[in-house]
Amino acid sequence: MAPPCFADLGKQARDIFSKNYHIGVTKLDCKTKTSTGVNFAVVGTSNNDTGRVNASLETKYLFKDYGVTIKEKWNTENILSTDVAVEDQFVKGLKLNLDSSFAPQTGKKAGTIKTAYKNDHVHLNGDVDIDQSAPQFHGAAVL
Secondary structure (H helix, E strand, O other): OOOOOOOOOHEEEEEEHHHHHOOEEEEEEEEEEEEOOOOOEEEEEEEEEOOOOOEEEEEEEOOOOOOEEEEEEEEEEOOEEEEEEEEOOOOOOOEEEEEEEEEOOOEEEEEEEEEEOOOOOEEEEEEEEOOOOOOEEEEEEOO
16 A cells, blocks of 8 residues: 555644634535536635635546546636646556646636656655746655
8 A cells, every 4th residue: 555645644634624613614515426427516615704705616527548537627716727637547656637727817827747656665746836937846755
């Protein structure tokens, strides 16, 4: 069994406060799946103190034969996000992601290329943030 991802270390302790206790916030989370296998998710939060509402609509397509997953998301800040993931196609245990976002009002674009490799003894992660000013590299390993 592969070790957990570095970002998942301590996740259960963090989730106690972020997912189970909603003080001053009302949350809505609806998910459904079509007969063709397309997943839809609507998530919304309302801050009771400020009255601010944030919401998003996400669609997820899964192409099992090719190991490809495509997620598209649109939120109330009018940001369109697309995530394309390829898993176990080139090397067993390797996952490649291209995560991009676009804000039509401002024309701002952002993207991240993510890689993850795991086997029985190691879990490696590497990310490259593609920014117009300068790319940033991030990496993590759990042995």
